[in-house]
Amino acid sequence: MKTSEIEEILNSFDGITRAKAKPFMYTRVMARLQEENSFWSRTTRILSRPAIAFISLVIIVLINVFSIIKANSIVNEQEEITSFVHNTSAVEVLQNDNFILAVNDVNTY
Amino acid sequence: MSEQILVEELKRGSNEAFKTIVDTYQDMIYNTCLSIVKNEEDAEDLAQEVFVQVYQSIHTFKGESKLSTWLYRIATTKSLDHERKKKRKKRFGFIKSIFGEDAQVEVNPPDFNHPGILLDKKEKATALFKAVDKLPENQRIAFILSKIEGLSYQEISEVMETTVSAVESLLHRAKNNLRKILENSNQ
Numbered sequence: 354m355k356t357s358e359i360e361e362i363l364n365s366f367d368g369i370t371r372a373k374a375k376p377f378m379y380t381r382v383m384a385r386l387q388e389e390n391s392f393w394s395r396t397t398r399i400l401s402r403p404a405i406a407f408i409s410l411v412i413i414v415l416i417n418v419f420s421i422i423k424a425n426s427i428v429n430e431q432e433e434i435t436s437f438v439h440n441t442s443a444v445e446v447l448q449n450d451n452f453i454l455a456v457n458d459v460n461t462y
Numbered sequence: 463m464s465e466q467i468l469v470e471e472l473k474r475g476s477n478e479a480f481k482t483i484v485d486t487y488q489d490m491i492y493n494t495c496l497s498i499v500k501n502e503e504d505a506e507d508l509a510q511e512v513f514v515q516v517y518q519s520i521h522t523f524k525g526e527s528k529l530s531t532w533l534y535r536i537a538t539t540k541s542l543d544h545e546r547k548k549k550r551k552k553r554f555g556f557i558k559s560i561f562g563e564d565a566q567v568e569v570n571p572p573d574f575n576h577p578g579i580l581l582d583k584k585e586k587a588t589a590l591f592k593a594v595d596k597l598p599e600n601q602r603i604a605f606i607l608s609k610i611e612g613l614s615y616q617e618i619s620e621v622m623e624t625t626v627s628a629v630e631s632l633l634h635r636a637k638n639n640l641r642k643i644l645e646n647s648n649q
Contacts, residue, residue: 359644362593363637365586366609370578374492374509379484382513383477389514 465529472520484513487530490611491537493578497610498541498602499548500574500591508544512536527620534611534621538603576610593643601636604629 388394399405471479491512496505515536523532579587594602600622607613607621619629 359641362586362590362644363640365579365583365590368580368583369576369587369610371489371493372496372505372577374488375506378488378492378509378513379481382484382510382517385510385514386517389518 466525469520469523469525469529472517480513480517483516483529487533488513490530491533494534494537494606494611495541497576497606498538499544500595504544505541508537508540511540515540531617531620534607534613535623538607538621542599542603589644589647590640593640593647596643597636597639601632601639604632605636605640608633 389398400409468479468482472483488509492505492509495508495512496502499505499508512533516533523529573588574591575584575588576591594605597605603622604618607618608615613621615626615629615633619626622629
């Protein structure tokens, strides 16, 4: 391409006039504002903010971690109770056995 | 009504003041958005978004610059964001199409005709718009504000929040790059 042709292209914006917006811009902007002020639009806008989204995510993760820890502690408590019950019953069985043996001994004498 | 009074009225929630602002600046904003996004529907949508933001965040406008400067700043930022989103969608659409999903790849119209260009210059202006598209963002904005909106270096520096000498340098580099792009385009 010739230098003169390039210069002509570079100057082709000379004398440009502004493009005109479609009529009733104000009415359309007001309609959009009303739409943006509706409950759902506001809620979505608030929730989609990065800070809010991040905080919500952190809260959800914390709730999950808390529930897992809580569930684990319940399982441990149950295991402790079960082992206690088992141990207690074993002792009781031994005690009963000893009692029966003692009674038998008394009876034989 | 002076600009300062208009802003004060709008801060108090006056719809009349807002209507005056929309009526006064709608063509300026629409033209700026159109020159950047090169699509009439998108430009219309963006111009509306600009005014919605003006209405919602007028309390953040401290009056240190002219209202038009603030509006230009919002319009250019929104238009560039829109362009970036469009490019992202285009890339994502391409990836989706690789995996066989039915994705529409959005593309700017290949030949954009600005309605305000003189008839005998339309063809050359189309070539120039194509070349401007290949410039880095800040050079592109400086060039559009200078050549299409007719702003002075001082006004551009206020919109772009930079110095006058930086604007001069941006425009100088923009013209050099455009020359190179145009030379290469027809080789």
